[in-house]
Amino acid sequence: MRKNPRRALRGLGLVCVLALGATACGGSDDGGSDDQKAVSQSDVQAALKKGGTVTVWAWEPTLKQVVADFEKEHPNVKVKLVNAGTGNDQYTALQNAISAKKGVPDVAQVEYYALGQYALTKELTDLKAYGADKLASTFSPGPWNSVKAGGDGVYGLPMDSGPMALFYNKTLFDKYKIAVPTTWDEYVDAAEKLHKADPKAYITNDVGDAGFTTSMLWQAGSRPYTVDGTKVKIDFSDQGAKTFTATWQKLLDKKLLSPVASWSDDWYKGLGDGSIATLATGAWMPANLASGVKNASGDWRVAPLPQWTAGGKASAENGGSSLAMPALGKNKALAYAFMEYADAGAGVQTRVDNGAFPATTAQLNSTAFQDTKFPYFGGQQANKIFAESAANVADDWSYLPYQVYANSIFNNTVGKAYISGTTLTDGLASWQAASVKYGNEQGFTVEK
Known part of the structure; x- marks a missing residue:
């Protein structure tokens, strides 16, 4: 439900010099280094119980209710939702924060077509360490393929899609x-x-x-x-x-x-x-x-x-975004917990109810979703067409x-x-x- 999900981005260069191998682009001495150690669900649950603050940079409006619901379910966690700009404006702010190694968010909304750049320069966390690769069947093929990079790396969780x-x-x-x-x-x-x-x-x-x-x-x-x-x-x-x-x-x-x-x-x-x-x-x-x-x-x-x-x-696909975890983010277990809730958990239905189009097969294939009548389209059950389109996107x-x-x-x-x-x-x-x-x-x- 974005105003212009495919706006052209200008003036954003690669942050690291790729000719030098793009090593340590995501490294930090402030506790935000990405060592890719396996993080179990019990680790994530322990982090939720302990609590803390997660900073999320995103412009997608349906996340506001998701944040409220997440905080209610996990009262020890505070989610700071920041609109740092749409598309290019946010990417510029994110690039500046990464370069300065200061003020980097724990979670960032990144459009599919921009994700590969951040993944290649090691500025995003490979979510396989959190078991994200096991979520493949949760999402339709187009969006899931779009969050993969570097062979079998998973650098974001699909938030929405645009079949x-x-x-x-x-x-x-x-x-x-x-x-x-x-x-x-x-x-x-x-x-x-x-x-x-x-x-x-x-x-x-x-x-x-x-x-x-x-x-x-x-x-x-x-x-x-x-x-x-x-x-x-x-x-x-x-x-x-x-x-x-x-x-x-x-x-x-x-x-x-x-x-x-x-x-x-x-x-x-x-x-x-x-x-x-x-x-x-x-x-x-x-x-x-x-x-x-x-x-x-x-x-x-x-x-x-x-x-x-x-x-x-x-x-x-035309448009669509993921939620990704910058490598310099600090509260990674909490960040992943929020991402999974918003993109593969209860937050998905909340977002769909508020107008977002899902990337999850459960919603796409559900009777309730496909039978939804759109008054704007004369009562047409348009989601049936969208769901079939999603299934026919080459991956x-x-x-x-x-x-x-x-x-x-x-x-x-x-x-x-x-x-x-x-x-x-x-x-x-x-x-x-x-x-x-x-x-x-x-x-x-x-x-x-």
């Missing part, structure tokens, strides 16, 4: 007798029909977004990033990438995409007045529509994500260990395809070249 679906304005589709597209080719046809019927209406908006593009590549079967420690390969020329660019280029060439930026006032207006007819995005979107586009309640519905091949069921996607930086240069590379004669294919090649250059400069060994 993709197609949100569409049913009232508008009915008005112009447009069928809900089940393939992306049909989506292009629907875009043409809609824009011809009303030149002010567009099938969707897109001015270039790294998160959306990587999600679409993911669904199309592209795997542009291969990561093995500091060995990285980047290749945007595989068949999946070609499949995506060939289709999306048609929408660009025919000017069938609204040039309105997501999350802007004009975007909300367009979603309400019918000039933006669909959104292919994560399952966290309903709360944003209900709060930001109230006048269109009842007009919108949810459908499965269109497929690249007729009859397919492939999906992808072999990888982000770069410096995806934060890569996303920050997206608009200067791929983004040019939206404002000039540059093609998406050429834009991806430019993004690849710039990402390779940066990676090599940072001490990675990068192939292309």
